Ligand SMILES: [Zn+2]
């Protein structure tokens with residue numbers, strides 16, 4: 001089993017060696033480190049780079065050297081990847097960065113909505129319900145555009161809005177179908193993301209309803225724990241394994 005989505009101290013996770021040791025102990029065949037990588041010139045991205053110290057666009061070569069020197073100490077495949085923020089209209093800057101960086105694969109994410117992070121409960125809770133509904137529609141438009149851009153091997157947490165209690169429950173079957181059609185025509189595969197299974201949200205991305213619609217289009221899935229700390233790598237690997245077994249999934253191998 002392969003976990004294609006973890007983080008290290010090159011963004012907001014634990015030390016590489018701790019993550020690899022945890023992945024090995026969890027019995028994984030391979031793990032991908034997909035640190036947050038912001039190459040966008042948008043004000044939101046500039047602010048996030050600055051305030052969170054997300055500098056992986058400038059440090060990925062150093063991390064690559066670290067992965068190369070650590071690789072032999074662990075009995076598992078290790079992938080050099082990135083979780084890259086996507087925004088419609090910025091395809092060329094992402095494309096040229098990815099061409100230069102030459103990662104094993106790239107994970108694309110829509111994290112920005114209405115000038116805020118999709119996670120920001122207070123920001124969205126302060127908006128009228130009609131506006132929140134519009135923004136959920138906007139989120140799925142951005143996701144369709146991400147998938148159609150063909151920039152990424154994996155699309156992370158494809159219904160991230162569900163994680164936010166102020167945006168939860170507004171997604172529609174039409175939106176799921178539109179996204180599923182886009183995946184059916186793209187090299188990009190959606191991710192089964194376990195990042196909040198053992199936390200407040202308590203579910204996988206995508207929801208069972210969305211997962212079912214994606215299944216009707218014959219879409220395959222990559223597995224990602226979205227683990228940020230070494231202690232959660234093993235438990236989330238168990239969750240992903242159980243999800244794959246229950247749903248008869250034959251997970252995608254986007255590193256190939
Ligand atoms: Zn993410």
Ligand SMILES: [Zn+2]
Nearest residue numbers: 005007083226
């Ligand atoms: Zn992540």
